[in-house]
Amino acid sequence: MGCLAVLFALNEQDVEKLRSIDRKDRSAYMYEEIEELFFDSYPEYMCELDKAWDAMHRMLTDGNLNFENQFPPFSNVILGGEMLYGVMRDPSGNIIIPEGEEDEYIILKTPEQTAEIARALPAKTKEECRRCYDTIDPEDYGQQPDEEDFEYTWEYLRSSLDFWKKAAAEKRYVLFTVDR
Numbered sequence: 419m420g421c422l423a424v425l426f427a428l429n430e431q432d433v434e435k436l437r438s439i440d441r442k443d444r445s446a447y448m449y450e451e452i453e454e455l456f457f458d459s460y461p462e463y464m465c466e467l468d469k470a471w472d473a474m475h476r477m478l479t480d481g482n483l484n485f486e487n488q489f490p491p492f493s494n495v496i497l498g499g500e501m502l503y504g505v506m507r508d509p510s511g512n513i514i515i516p517e518g519e520e521d522e523y524i525i526l527k528t529p530e531q532t533a534e535i536a537r538a539l540p541a542k543t544k545e546e547c548r549r550c551y552d553t554i555d556p557e558d559y560g561q562q563p564d565e566e567d568f569e570y571t572w573e574y575l576r577s578s579l580d581f582w583k584k585a586a587a588e589k590r591y592v593l594f595t596v597d598r
Contacts, residue, residue, distance in 0.1 A: 421469065421596060421597045421598055422466070422467075422468055422469060422596065422597060423466075423467040423468070423469075423470075423471035423496075423594065423595065423596035424453070424464055424465065424466050424467065424594075424595050424596075425464065425465040425467065425578065425581060425592055425593065425594055425595075426452060426453075426456055426463060426464050426592070426593040426595070427463040427464070427532075427581065427584065427585035427588070427590040427591070427592055427593075428452075428463075428526075428590060428591045428592070428593055429588075429590060429591075430591070432452070432591075433526065433591045436448075436452070436502065436526075436593075437502070441502070441503065441516075442518065444502055444503045444524060445503055445519070445522060445524070448503070448524055448595060452593070453595075462584070463584075463585070463590070464581075465577075465578050465581035467574050467578070467596075468574060470570060470571045470573075470574035470575070471496050471574075471594075471596055472559070473551065473554070473559070473563070473567060473568070473570075473571040474495065474496055474571050474574060474575050475487070475493075475495065475496035475497055476550065476551065476554050476559070477547040477548075477550045477551040477554075477568075477571060477572075477575075478492035478493065478495055478496070478542065478547065478550065478575075479492060479493050479550065480550060480553065481550050481551070481552075481553030481554045481555070482554075482555075482558070483497075483558070483559075484497070485497050485498075485501075485505060485513050486513070490531075490534070491531065491534035491535045491537075491538045491539075492535075492538065492539075492542065494527055494531045494534070494535055495535055495539065496525075496594055497523075497525060497594075498525070498527070498531070499525045499526050499527040499528070499531060499592075499594070500525065500526040500527075500528075501523075501525055502524040502525065502526055502593075503519055503522065503523065503524035504516075504519045504520075504521075504522050504523035504524060504525075504598075505519070505523055505525075520598070521597060521598055522595065522596060522597050522598055523594065523595065523596050523598070524593065524594070524595050525593070525594045525595075526591055526592070526593050526594075527591060527592040527593075527594070528591060529586075529589040529590060529591055531592075532582065532585050532586050532589075532590060532591065532592045533586040533589075535582050535586070535592075536582040536583050536585065536586035536587075537586075539575075539578075539579060539582055540579055542575075544572060547568075547571075547572060547575070548568065551563060551568050551571070
């Protein structure tokens with residue numbers, strides 16, 4: 419089970435600044451600048467996911483927590499998008515975790531991905547999510563999946579819908595961040 423996650427809806431200037439920061443300094447910038455600014459001044463452009471992000475990704479894809487899940491747009495809700503910190507692809511296209519970046523992920527979704535998510539997510543039924551949730555391997559997940567965890571995850575997913583709609587309507591990027 420992972421740690422706390424947050425989604426931030428960023429404008430193009432925010433993204434340009436974040437991309438301009440040296441990769442090794444992005445984590446500090448994320449927490450010292452973006453997080454502080456949004457929590458203090460722009461709470462309408464953030465969505466806390468608590469620990470639900472892990473099961474959320476699994477129940478929107480194939481039951482696995484994997485960067486290779488190819489179920490767009492649902493795989494883009496959490497782990498899909500541009501890998502800015504914590505994970506990257508080597509020259510051969512393999513997923514790697516760079517040294518010193520083991521403790522968090524920062525992943526950016528484009529406005530186009532955000533719009534796709536905002537259109538598709540409301541149609542995802544509880545039954546569809548339950549079927550994928552029920553395929554979660556307890557050993558891989560770190561706990562036994564159960565009704566309480568499913569409901570907790572489902573509620574966080576449903577509570578994120580307004581965030582996705584607002585971000586899409588304003589053509590914003592969405593940044594997924596999590597401390598692991």
